[in-house]
Amino acid sequence: MTPELQEQEERLQFDRFDHDDAWDLGSRLVGLARERGHAVTVDIRLGDHQIFHYALAGTSADNDEWIERKIRVVRRFGHSSYLVGQGYRDRGTTFEEQAHLEAALYAAHGGCFPIILRGTGPIGTVTVSGLPQLDDHRLVVEALGLFLRSKDSEV
Template sequence: MNTNILRKITLSQFDNRLGLEIGLKIHDLAKQRNQQVAIQVERLNHIIFTYIDNDLPADKHLWIKRKANVAKHFEESSLSVKHDLINGNMSLKETFALDEDQYLAKGGSIPIFVENAGMVATITVSGLSDEEDHFLILEAMKTTF
């Protein structure tokens, strides 16, 4: 198990255009690899970008929301929360009284922080394994910056 999972991304600035660019980059990377994903970029509780591939289950938007809720609540990536829960023998429901219909500790949502401002956005991917979802976001970020 990788214990060095990126917990958050900190940038000097973030705006809607950058969020759109990142969403499109994730889409392009997935398309090049014939991967079917759902993507959502959310800034200050409004959605900048959403895409759900054709053959994904109809409830995929709920997976995105639940992963993003974890990243927002803990202010760290949903994959790092998953590992923290496993390593600490904890659960969202029993330890934190979080409704598992609203929160999902699986990889694929990473919070975006702006220096001297705090958390301003989340980027969420679903459709692959949770580690692949997480690392697809990171790869898109590397090629965007």
């Protein structure tokens, strides 16, 4: 699974990303979640600046804590929170056992994906919390793919 996760990060990159893009992407994520009846919280940041945050009915402050923990992983390692956790699982261990980071602050669970600018690298994060970790990850990846395809069709 790790090569697939790495390919996602190579493929899902932006030429530009601004506040309006954050609104569009966040709204797309919220729309997908609503259509499917998912209770999730969605968060988008550029650097440390929270640009978009929405919590659907059925979520709680715990989702906000999960988001913070997942974001710290992406910022520290530069890769999606699911890819980081999967790397440890591929080595027959867990992030919690081997990363030597405080579990209350870091969670290598799926749902946080770096916003990557081509030629620049990660500039922010898009995060979902509320589903099982693989489902959180897949929802973010799906929304990023749809968003980027819609931008390509505008050109």
